[in-house]
Amino acid sequence: MSDTPAVPRLDTVDPGLGRRAALAEAALIWEAIHRNGVRLAFRPEPAPDVSVVIVARDARHLLALTLYRLCAGQMLAGVTFEVILVDNASGPETRSLYPRLDGVTLIENAENTGFGPACNAGAERARGRFLLFLNPDVDLMPGAMAAMAAAFRDHADIGIVGARLVFPGGYLQESGAGFRDDAGLTHPHGRGDPDPLAPEHAATRDVGYVSGAVLMIERALFQHLGGFDPLFAPAYYEDTDLCLRCHQAGRRVLVQPRATAIHYENATSAKREEVEALLDRNRALFLDRHRENLFSQGPQPRAGATLDHDPWRLRVLYVDDRVPHLDLGAGLPRANAILNAMAGLGYSVTFFPNYGADAEEAQRYRDLDERIEICHASGDEGFSRLITERRNHFDVLWVSRPHNILFVLQALDALGLDPRGFVRSRVIFDSEALFSLRDFVTEAATGGSAVAADLAWQAERESRRLSLADAVVCVSPAEARVLARYSACNVAVLGHALALPEAPSPEFAERAGFVFVGALGREGQPNVDSLDWFFENAWPRVRAALPEATLTVVGEIADTIRARFAREGVRITGRVPRTEPHLDAARVFLAPTRFAAGIPHKVHEAVAHGLPCLATPILSEQLGWPDGTGLLARDWRDPEAFAAALIRLHEDAGLWRTVRENGLARIRAECDPHAFRAAIRELCEAQVVA
């Protein structure tokens, strides 16, 4: 069982307090603008991407804050935008701000026309491809506008995109919203959660509607839909109605939590009783129009269940050690490819990291699809909570590595749940490889001997509960054969997906030196062992022959190991955001692995990048590649030969090119991303056949 690591939480304060602080700040901004003679000058945009439409009705301080932040952030917005301000008969105090605005299209109504009609009037003057309706009490976080616009490009059939809204003080206001056939009708997702970064509200997803406080829509669609319906004037439910009509036009409504906005909410509204009366009236109008559409067709959303508006999505719960990033090694790059492929297939994926989340939480999406829900690494307790709250929610349970399989089965046992009863369709165990075999080899390599009977016992123990799964996935046919020997289970193969670089990588003459890529965070890991052996036995021979040769060591590394490996000609980079520049600079990829299980992703990646590799036979056998295809294989027990091959591969251009071309051909044949996606579909999608 895993420990329960501390889950990071922001120190947020309740919205009442937050609002007081924000109002004070807004008053100070107002004062500063006036007293210092500041002009809020928006840069003119001849062809803006976005037209920001703000409807103002008094509340001068917050309006000043909204415009000040927008203006100050114009350079950082990531898209070009224009501002259209529609004033709905504000008092003179608020209007005193307008002479201080430059580059704003101002529409001043003599009477309050209501929110929807004012937005429509603003939209008529708009020039951007997108309209962003923004309440006059909103502070957009950096990049929010660009993230919203990007959603239209990155996802198909998008009509409307909303933002994750946060109360002043940090509590979550909502991250999209949905409908239920109850008195409340509308249910904002996550409202009142003290953690605005809560994982379940941080993933991009289809929703029933998004708040009009921050709502982006394609201008052409807005025109096609006839804008906001004035039926709902002065306010409330016009945004909800627009989203419903967007769905009915066959377009999706998305919440993009990458776009975060502090919304001071209701700070600009009239008296509470008037608000309630308007809400009641407009809810009735809204239901008259949409009740049948919402509640007389399709599967009905249940309380506490799915947050996703699309009931037909395949829901996957995926469990692995930690958030799988490409730079981590140890099977995690493959998990990364699987998760991204699943998201690309439109599956709704929840990822549970059993042991560790990202050290830098904000970077957890750096190489993972934004639609994946990445849970906190909340250990036993968190997993129990997850499976308790989401019974009968997931279609597929995918668990990677034997210890996680055991962990998941024990957690389900503890709650009296059967894995097959917990998910609706498929249970997939991704064993990658038989881990007890790796332990056996490790023991033999380090201790000089190992007991075969122990292997048989461990292998049986490791694999006995695999048989309940619909499929047990191995990384290569070789591993599948080994597993099939020890376990009567449904063995399947899912390797790696690698797209070859679009442009050819540098040629022989443009490269020099050696490169090693891999995690070196803990003593005892195969990577650390391999470099210990290499520096002891091979590197002095290489340096003797090639005194100028360099070795670059890339990947997370512990300080003590870094100190031990530091020596002449060796450059240790630590973790890097992208390995490609290092792969493009070096001439030979080094993989002196003495023991490991599974196909080494890093070798695949290097060869796919056009970089020949020098590896041990254990790796070439796992790959199933003959010597000279992508790599030269030399036994570590003969350091002399290992070093000689390394030198030759570095110096012999003809050999280098042959090994590289053979490797690229092999990658093309074995790691086709389309075949990889097809294999995932085959594993996850059960067919009605009998």
Added chain:
Amino acid sequence: MAREPAILVLAPMPAAPASAGNRRRLVATCEALARGGFAVDLAYLAHEDQVYRRFGQHPPTDFSAMGEAFRNVFLIEPRGVVPLKTRAPCFGIDEWCPPEAGEFVAWYFSQYPETRAALVNYVFLSAALERVPLGVLKLIDTHDRFADRQTQYRPFRAEPNFFYTDAAGEAAGLARADVVLAIQAAEARHFADIAFARVLLLPPLFPAQRPFAVPERVARIGFLGHGNDPNLFSIGRFARAWGADWTPDRPELVIAGEICRSLAGVERPGVRLLGYLDRLADFYAQADLVVAPMLMGSGLKMKVGEALAYGRPVIGTEIGLEGFEPDHPAHRCPDTEAVKAAVLAVVGDRAALAELTAASARLFARYATVAEAAEAELIGLLRFHEEGRFIPSPRTRETASSFAREDGSGASPPPCGEEGGGGGGAEGTAAVSSCPTPTPTPPRKGEGTRAHANSGEPIVLTGGGLAITAEHSPRSLPTTDPDLGILVATERRPGDGSAAAYAPERQRWFARVSDADGPVPRLGPLDVALSPEWVRTRALPPAARTALALAFADMAADWEAVGRVVGRAGDRIELATLLPGVLASGAHPTAAFLIGEGAATELRLERVTPLQLRPVGRYADRTGRLPAPVPVSLSLRGTATPAAKRILLLTDDGIGRIALEAS
């Protein structure tokens, strides 16, 4: 007289009975080809049969009727399972085209080398065109646009149904054809944008059955349709709206067709279900006015064309009349409410009704003119090709075909109705019949040998209170027979490149209760698809069911496992075994029989409990089409036969056999 030129038509649905729009389109296209002087060889890829069976229904397929309507009829049974659902964004273009389709096409052209054109229905079967020899004209009748078709379901929060793919997939499929047929103009424009092939508009021609006449009064408004999702959404919603405030002074809504099966609960005062009607004329005799309140769907609504052909005024949505290029407001309603309002507007207003009838007549006349011209253009093109004068359009890939470029003129085929129509001789233009005329041709190598050898007297086996009759004939539609009893099994014979496998005849077993004594006849290792009687309808009495199970006990199973009895108490049996994964979760209608040496007992499967450890024992998937097995415990109930050695576990289209091991 020279023999008629032939064309191969491949379709994933049968042409008879014409119970759905796509079948009627298929018939209409074949009729057009027959009018143009072509002998049609129809190959039915038994996709729909498989689907009906998987959902516990008899496939409505009539080989006798097809045999009368076409020169040759072929049946291609796929061995694998056509995936009906995907949770990915869409299907790949070839996921619905089993290899048997291409194998058949290759076989067909080896047997009928003089056939010079092949037309596949639906772009998802386009992969079969890859096996068409050079020099043969390749056509796709699209029926519909399939790129991003799934988005139509979004407004209804409905699960996408039938086939859908992406734009790249559709374009890749169309690229396999020389000629692409579109059912309506907007789709023709779309295909022309994405396809290299020449695109022809071919709206189906609806021969006028009855002239338009203004109804005396509107006592009934009608809707006729197949039970597909677009129809269900649309008419379901319209029926609710119509019935909501219906009063007896308003016309009654009558609904007919296969859709009635799926509309339970919709009937109320003002809304009546007529069920399936064999004759269209019967329906149009009852409906004074026809509604097409479609809210989704593309293609062209055959029911609208038929209503017009029967001289009925029509009111419908813009989607309902898509492809008819309507201009009257009653033909372009935005939604079901507007359709209802338009109906009510003409009910009490004789002048308005007359005006609507006239508008409908004008619409039909305009449409017929376009359809006739389109048909002539297609026939002209086919004739041109027959005569070796077809020049692929400049849009056609240069490498696509190497045929018929002898004259090298680069000219396009002549305009419709000129050389093309006349070139075919009198039979090309004069033959107007409701069905293509069958033209007997001598059998080819090996063709029909098995079918003919086996056709003849039915085999009757009796015993155990049962009479079982095996009939080998193209009589595929009836599911009961007054003499033979009910249909219980149909032979399975997947396409294997032999004439016998493609002959549209299968052995079919009927069973009835009889007073025959003696042992139950054993039918041996038959390869059969079982009827819904086994799992769903259960019309035979219990004793006859168990006798039947014993008779069929040795039939080929889709999967076989070994089971161990792990518990027994009273009439309960607990059995540890392996089941195909898909049966281990969810609810599946099943029937189970315990088979002994000379007797059988029916069991009730009460529960399937997944196990976490795998029992020792073999498992075999005999079809290669089932998901992998998972360990389960089956809770069964029934009178056990001590000597029982195995259990038959039957699901809608699956036969499982569990060999019992001593515990």
